[in-house]
Amino acid sequence: METETHRPRVALIAHDHKKDDMVRLAREFRDALAGCTLMATGTTGGRLKNEVGLQVECLLSGPMGGDLQIGARLATGEVDAVVFLRDPMTPQPHEPDINALVRACDVHDVPCATNLSSGRMLLRALLGSA
Template identity: 45%
Template structure:
């Protein structure tokens, strides 16, 4: 997890492939109470869809994933500016920017960043991050 002040909000990244955007938006809506306390970053379209539904979230929209948003998140991981990555990946669809997806996944692993790829995993990761944040 990133180094930061104990009083600072959790900093979380939200990304989803096209076929998984609905699932991520639904997951964010279900966890809105906890996520209102976090500083959120999302790639372009995903962030727009979330803000359309939940405009009061503290969410910064980055570029679309294939247009540089994945790299923006990668830089944030390298700089220790994120506490968790929620990337809902669609394993059944072709990925035109597969190298970007692999690079982002690789960075999350290299920097030991909590990383969730599905709603059930995201539930556990978020609970763990919140517990760690409040205990610390």
């Protein structure tokens, strides 16, 4: 009997000043991420598709509700991990949405990395990469 293997479902989000870091992170873990079901907010997802060659479902941009879309999926068990490269030095107009997403990770016990170092650790743990 063949058993279905679970493809990790990973949400990738990066603030404007962190998008280059997200592209570098995705390149570093490209092979492992290619085996995942990926979703990302608008511009981040587009860059990951175009610059890294990953298959990514692009949702709305963060300020237009993309963070909330990911949060809704997370709340219904459709997200296994979140890598959200936040820019702590730049005020974000959609800060309540950002806080709601991070809170949803805490409420639903979904791992959430918010900087490059924790993103690497989370992806290594989830994907078994060195």
